[in-house]
Amino acid sequence: MRVVARTAGRGGRTRYHRALPSIEDRRMRLPSLLFVAGLAAVVPTVHAEEPAAAPAPAAAPAAAPAAPKSAVSLEDIRTFTAVFSLVKQGYVEDVSDQRLMQAAIRGLLADLDPHSEYLDGPQIQELTEDTTGSYAGLGIEVVPMDGVLRVIAPIDDTPAERAGIKAGDTIVRIDGKPLPPDDLGGAIERLRGKPGSEITLSILHEGHTVPIDVTLKREVIRVASVKGRMLEPGYAYLRISQFQAETGNDLRKRLDRLQAENKAPLKGAILDLRSNPGGLVSAAVDVSDAFLDAGVVVTTRGRIKEAELSFSATPGDQLGGAPLVVLVDNGSASAAEIVAGALKDNHRALLMGRRTFGKGSVQTILPLDAEHAIKLTTARYYTPSGVSIQAQGIAPDIALSDLALTRRDAPPTPMLRERDLRNHLQGADEGTEPLAVEQDDQVQADYALNEALNVLKGLALQRRPAVSPETKS
Template structure:
């Protein structure tokens, strides 16, 4: 499973390369022609642009022949050709790859949100298996695996740089089966063993709740085919629970590894009335796309604070870039992952396809975030709030004084924090986001509800 940004567009590609012919013989110069030396070296005809050099073809066939003849074990032609195809694509970028039936099924599962495994998104980086993000409420997240971790062993066997696809396949398996990963956390020098059980991962890509009356928390874990519809339903439910228009919302895209381009556009559109969302540009004309927002904002202009981190990648960065550049959201957290490319799945036959990087994408301001990521408006350190086991000195208040006047709202005991309060106590970034949201809401003039015609245009 890889960090991905996919478009459901299939391009017809011509795959036959132009071959450079042998250079024609050089004609002898006419007698007395002073412009050509008498003992000239034959000039090699220039290789046409986009042609395959015959020297490269000869080198490939020579290496192929040597492997067939001299490798210590007999290797069949099919295995060698498959390895050549995989190597051809792996040499392009980390996201282009050759897909067999299992990999196609895995990709389909990712975009529909159900599969058997650990709930972990990984990426092949310089011969290592790097964690992009654990999926919410998955075995990986519960075991403490985090974005940026490196998987060095699986069930005691080292992850081999030349077989990372095989290592990825081992992460999946029968629900209930055991697996142990040796994981090297960021800024640590010694890996730790993490034991887990595989589960059927059913990913609801959108969750939400009220942090306080009027202030909503929206969590998008990845961008699936139905993420936009899930988001609309969740906001409508929170509006109903609040019994009044929401005063603001926190949109949490931390450790969101991406997903479908179309879903990222749809989610961005839900918070924008107008403006460019994203543009894509590639070598093919079909890769040049531009997406614009349509009228209608689910929050009716209420302030929006977005949380991002180094696990916010791909499609999630499209949303972050769109809302930041259109001045619709305040970004808080850490610099994002920096995947600014688009992949297209190109079928070869019923059971094989190529996932090929076909375009770069650009934020509304025309910037490519490739490798650079998106810098938040407010940078937050990776901190956690902690609570003392006991106060160093007793806290004295009016209610602790003898014979104090009884207050109407005093109650019979101390107030116990609710679940939302406990989450805020544990989550430093979320606590800061809520504080910023309240500050924005205090100076925000409530917008009139969107008209029915505008809502209908959202589809």
């Protein structure tokens, strides 16, 4: 069974932003039982109390049955209808019943957790577009937090990423106007717009005290979820920016091309999941399966039977057991955390970087009609070791600080070597210099990637078969 679930990656829409961290929106066709059970969990039965009949003269009065714990009290119903009536009568402007009821529904879901919400037609369409990797906007994932919008991650090669917006940044104003703390959903809507239109965001970078204004131009975002290249002979680099429907297949094709380009089995690979906001659960399972021969990938648990799921790897490691290093940071969320947890707990990869975002819940899309649905948190997911990373994240095996590499202002002082000594004995190959391995420019500029490559080489050396004494010289 192919399960398509959204593990949204930070906040709102993936397109321009995402108001919900790593939305684990499960877009599978659920049986009607799940739909009913899901609604029953949030719409308790109303039990009206009827006047008791007078007891028969000879009979003892019957005890009134206790109201179920899930019943809504008449007092709560009276309070709701009283507020509804007062708003209708006294609000400064006329408000339609439909608008008030939809606001009540949105408030009911919003008060549960940051990821449950009421969806209308355009929002449902946006979720569909997220899985294809093509949409209009800024290319930034955000989540409402403490009256502002916190950036979970910018998407690679988008206006947000090119403007220097990073995971952990905060949006405090949009077009010079402060964000309304009670309507951050509306603020997210203001981020959207037609391709080519401009918007100015006041960005407070992590660790700074003064925000800066950044003007961005909206565009059609087409996200290639998988990129890859050779860093050095034998060592591949794979970058997944988000998890889409075809990410697993694209990863396998990319690995095959890199293997062919290397003309030999790879010695190792780096999988870069930094600032990956998440995506489809099915894609996360496919990617994990590409590097595993067996073992559990992820399990989900909830209150209803249909939320109890387990995904396992199938035989076939695309790297043939070659060492794998996974780069993560505080912008790696949801589906990215599923992959990181699966590879770590199955002892298949070494994690390097910073603690991940910590989005460990699953959201299910429950249709109401052709134009409306609710996105409801129905389960938590667990790594193969049975650990929930909700609000905790995944700690890397090797922690790295958020540093940057810079070139020396002056070349280093040459070191004295044997061949520099006068009257030294002539070497067999003296006069010829060994070929230097040219390092990728990105590796030179990227501290974490540089450290990951060094560790990967060490793991590859440990994997080499021991040399027998007879072959030693």
